[in-house]
Amino acid sequence: MAQLHPGSNFLGIERQPERVAKCNARTARLGLTNALAVQGTGEQGLEPLPDSCCAVFHLYFPDPWPKRRHAVRRVFQQGFLAEVRRILSPGGTLRLMSDNEPYFAEMRELTRSGWAERDWEDGREAVPTAFESVFLKLGKKPFRACLSAVQESTAGSP
Ligand SMILES: C[S@@+](CC[C@H](N)C(=O)[O-])C[C@H]1O[C@@H](n2cnc3c(N)ncnc32)[C@H](O)[C@@H]1O
Structure with missing residues (x-):
């Protein structure tokens, strides 16, 4: 979604820290600057x-x-x-x-x-x-x- 919509910012809230890290590693690999995952419950x-x-x-x-x-x-x-x-x-x-x-x-x-x-x-x-x-x-x-x-x-x- 972040790739499809570069004009929007995406914030993901996920309970499990390892899933947060995985998501942020992926967005970094893709060079996306409009997506961020944070740990939260x-x-x-x-x-x-x-x-x-x-x-x-x-x-x-x-x-x-x-x-x-x-x-x-x-x-x-x-x-x-x-x-x-x-x-x-x-x-x-x-x-x-x-x-x-x-x-x-x-x-x-x-x-x-x-x-x-x-x-x-x-x-x-x-x-x-x-x-x-x-x-x-x-x-x-x-x-x-x-x-x-x-x-x-x-x-x-x-
Ligand atoms: C069933 S998976 C669905 C993942 C994704 N939305 C999808 O459709 O593929 C549920 C996800 O929500 C996270 N989760 C469960 N309870 C949560 C809570 N209270 N707050 C934040 N994240 C939560 C789990 O760790 C898991 O990654």
């Missing part, structure tokens, strides 16, 4: 970012933690979503993809109010993620949604 990983700094937030194939007792480890929770909303610029979009139907349903439930669905095709050329490629090769279509935060109405305020 979930909601806390977004806290250092300023308000309205992000045009598109990609959350693709977050770990589903399918066992009920592990569900608290899921990254997509109210606090995380509030942070995503804070860093998205007005009109910015949150793009979600998952192969796990129950987790995807939970994401849609949490975004049922305050978010509006947009067309997945936004006119920008995209490349499949590693996980997406695996599922596409298996003939499976991941669940996906593109959402934008509904701006709070100021109508009626003094």
